[in-house]
Amino acid sequence: MIKDLQQTDNETLPMAYLGGLETVWAKHAVNPISKLKTFNKGKRKIEQAVQKEPENVEIRFIRLSVQKYAPSFLGYNKNIKEDLSFIQKNRQEIKSQILLNNVDKLLKYSK
Template sequence: MDRLEGSKQQTPLELAYLGGLKTIWANHVFSPIAKLSTFKEGRKDIERAILMDPKNPELRFIRLSIQKNAPSFLGYKSNIAEDRRFIQANWGAFSPDVPMADVKALLD
């Protein structure tokens, strides 16, 4: 996490992965207030990354995976259908580094 946070100019992809890491890390934070704060910080990073590069399907994949697995009470589920459609429409635009079996599994 330090490497992602430490870079002065983060790419949208770095920012999205940092946001995803923070949302997952929130599960391991002890204080309920800190859990929520950490999750919200990660959510903000993901959304900012998508604003910076809205046509990147990998960013949408990150957001979709977080939203599908986030508890409902956090209110972070509003882009699931949109991201699913976007990913399906832009299937061929993924980087070769992305494990497409994981993307397919998320869409099923």
């Protein structure tokens, strides 16, 4: 999956998913420095995707999911309220039932 996502040549949504995957993958790195490098690499990809498509609900959902569950000492939690508000306002634009179910679950546990 990682290799497939890496071959998408800067397509924004796959970039965001790859970033999300890398932030989660960081948990499995053995060396603490590797953990941080991997997490930061993923974080940068997510932020690039948000910069390129700030109105994309799915990308904002990815960032919210990562920020909500990232350890607070990493300091990657500055956009939680902003993304929650954006997703709630734009929820009706979601076409995928699977994504909508996941968004609803995250919103339910974010209250």
